[in-house]
Amino acid sequence: MKVAAMDYVAARSPDEVLAVLADGQASVLAGGQSLVLEVTSRAAQPRRLVDINRVAEFEVLDQTDGMLRVAPLVRHRVFESDAIDGPLGDLLRVIVRHIGHPPIRARGTMLGSLAYAHPAAEWPVAAAVLGAELDLAGPDGRRTLTAEQFFTGPFTTARRPEELLVEVRLPALPAGTGAGYAEHRRSHAKFVEGAAIVAVTVADGLVTGAAIGLVNVGPCPVRARAAEAALIGGPFCDAAIIEAARVAAEIDADNRAMTATRRGAIRMLTRRALTQAREGV
Numbered sequence: 001m002k003v004a005a006m007d008y009v010a011a012r013s014p015d016e017v018l019a020v021l022a023d024g025q026a027s028v029l030a031g032g033q034s035l036v037l038e039v040t041s042r043a044a045q046p047r048r049l050v051d052i053n054r055v056a057e058f059e060v061l062d063q064t065d066g067m068l069r070v071a072p073l074v075r076h077r078v079f080e081s082d083a084i085d086g087p088l089g090d091l092l093r094v095i096v097r098h099i100g101h102p103p104i105r106a107r108g109t110m111l112g113s114l115a116y117a118h119p120a121a122e123w124p125v126a127a128a129v130l131g132a133e134l135d136l137a138g139p140d141g142r143r144t145l146t147a148e149q150f151f152t153g154p155f156t157t158a159r160r161p162e163e164l165l166v167e168v169r170l171p172a173l174p175a176g177t178g179a180g181y182a183e184h185r186r187s188h189a190k191f192v193e194g195a196a197i198v199a200v201t202v203a204d205g206l207v208t209g210a211a212i213g214l215v216n217v218g219p220c221p222v223r224a225r226a227a228e229a230a231l232i233g234g235p236f237c238d239a240a241i242i243e244a245a246r247v248a249a250e251i252d253a254d255n256r257a258m259t260a261t262r263r264g265a266i267r268m269l270t271r272r273a274l275t276q277a278r279e280g281v
């Protein structure tokens with residue numbers, strides 16, 4: 001199939017990107033690891049592509065004052081390095097190495113993944129687990145959304161067509177936090193069937209913070225809030241992990257049937273991720 005005719009603009013500044021997006025007829029080309037497949041299959045037929053790869057300001061990754069700031073051209077592979085310290089860096093490193101193959105991680109971007117909002121993608125759930133703030137820039141200025149506000153459905157977000165996702169902020173995780181990731185995936189060329197992303201903070205032997213995110217369990221990123229509540233205030237022991245995984249599997253997040261097999265998978269993945277997190281506390 002031939003690609004439909006479209007204009008191509010290689011923008012050189014944030015203002016130029018916003019000017020091209022202004023009529024709502026353009027798509028942003030970041031890493032191209034999802035968009036190129038969409039346009040070559042004609043699933044997406046934008047009138048214009050605005051390539052942001054020459055905008056130097058968009059390559060910035062900044063970690064100051066307990067906040068990690070991620071700009072639109074920070075590639076997945078950056079999160080594989082030791083560039084980000086503390087428990088937050090540990091969690092991002094654990095997640096990123098499961099995203100596609102090395103060439104996909106070399107081109108694809110975190111913000112592109114968030115904007116694409118694939119229900120089986122890891123970064124949207126990580127954003128929900130970490131309490132991310134997402135900044136959108138458009139003709140009316142800048143606005144900030146939480147992950148819960150940003151993701152509205154599969155491949156659907158609150159981003160308006162004339163807006164650019166310009167920054168994502170991830171707060172540092174407190175000392176004493178262990179992170180875990182467990183997934184079921186048929187092949188590295190495919191997205192996960194399901195995964196659990198967790199961050200658990202322990203102080204004086206008791207759980208003071210817990211975030212449990214489930215990938216590909218609902219149309220939007222899912223937090224297993226009841227399972228988190230089950231962990232808070234108690235010791236981070238085997239029995240607590242088993243109980244939290246049981247509660248997580250009771251989640252009702254999807255309008256597709258939650259079969260016994262799916263619930264069993266959620267339970268097993270949550271248990272594995274929590275066990276991994278406990279080793280890192």
Ligand SMILES: Cc1cc2nc3c(=O)[nH]c(=O)nc-3n(C[C@H](O)[C@H](O)[C@H](O)COP(=O)(O)OP(=O)(O)OC[C@H]3O[C@@H](n4cnc5c(N)ncnc54)[C@H](O)[C@@H]3O)c2cc1C
Nearest residue numbers: 028030031032033034035100108109112113115121122165
């Ligand atoms: C074989 C294969 C396996 C993969 N496996 C996984 C996987 O296991 N897990 C996973 O999470 N992903 C996976 N991916 C997808 C990959 O992570 C992509 O990189 C990601 O989905 C999109 O990032 P990108 O930078 O390539 O965005 P692009 O493809 O350039 O853009 C994707 C969409 O987001 C929009 N967009 C991009 N950046 C912005 C922005 N800053 N503001 C507004 N809109 C924007 C684009 O217009 C487009 O609609 C896989 C891809 C392939 C080809």
